[in-house]
Amino acid sequence: MFVCRLWWGSGLRCVLSKEHRRRGGYWKVYHLAHTLELDSLVKDIVVLVKECCPPVRVKLSMRGRRPVHSWEKMVCICLLMVILGLSFRDMQNMVPRLGLPWDEPYPDHSTIHRAYHKIPLDYLESMLDRVAHLCVREAGWRSGLVAADSTGVETDRYEVVVKPSRRKRCFEAVRRIIHLKYHIIAIIDHLIILKAKITSYRCSDSQTLRSMLRRFKAMRGSIFNADRAYDAEYIFKRIYKLGMKPNIKQRNMLKGEGRKRHKYRMKASKEFDEQTYHYRGLIEAIFGGEESDEHKLKTRFRTKEHQEKWGQILAIGWNLKTLNRIRCTKQLKITPKPILHN
Secondary structure (H helix, E strand, O other), rough: HHHHHHHHHHHHHHHHHHHHHHHHHHHHHHHHHHHHHHHHHHHHHHHHHHHHOOOHHHOOOOOOOOOOOHHHHHHHHHHHHHHHOOOHHHHHHHHHHHHOOOOOOOOOOHHHHHHHHEEEEEHHHHHHHHHHHHHHHOOOOOOOEEEEEEEEEEEEEEEEEEEEEEEOOOEEEEEEEEEEEEEEEOOOOOOOEEEEEEEEEOOOOOHHHHHHHHHHHOOOOOOOEHHHHHHHHHHHHHHOOOEEEEEEEEOOOOOOOOOOOOHHHHHHHHOHHHHHHHHHHHHHHHHHHHHHHOOOOOOOOOOHHHHHHHHHHHHHHHHHHHHHHHHHHHHHHOOOOOOOOO
């Protein structure tokens, strides 16, 4: 018995040593990435804004007085303000510490607010596509697991809702906080956000995903995971056209519904893989990472236009942090293993 205990103990120590080496590499990457995160964010945002040309509608005229603040500098400040979770006044105090490469005066909070208002939404969407492409190229990813999901975003606005009261046995008006929905499409292997969108909490997940897939690039050979909220015929059809395999959890069909109306849905039900579907939960790491910060998933912007910009910038910041983490992994000579072996 004593020999057996020693043998089992030595085997357990071998297993624990392997896990410890794996965790040690993870914590090395985690520590190095967080140490270089702020400097990497500032540097990458400056390069990204200089690469992306300003849109036509915000180009400055040659007439009149020369502007004091350049377009590139103000866009960098607005991006960093949202990513760091600061208000306009706090960002005004933070700008002198960032060391931006522009020999210009520091803007006040009202100037930053006007610059944020002028940034077009399509300009931020193209910037998100650019950052996602940089992350995919740095990671060397070609095909794998892609997933879609949504989560709630808290605001500081209230709405009046009529609810039944059990004690009074009547209806009464109650104030509750308005929540938004943060929809994303991401690569699960490296947690890279490909598309992001902010909508009302009343919007359907399947309708939102349909609009997001219209400008989605084809990723042939990949698997698209999603839950029952995205069970719709047009989503299956669009995913098949993009060269991907839909692996979406389906609801029970009604008896009166024919198979001809759900051609792609029936095809996907036969190809559904339960084991691969379990990896869909890894996309929650993105929401958990955003909620773990001090500002959490809460926005102070009140207009719909500003809230949509906030969602795009939030996704850009996440991808820049992911890019920094991938670079740190390569710097430490650690090779991450893919979830599914192609």
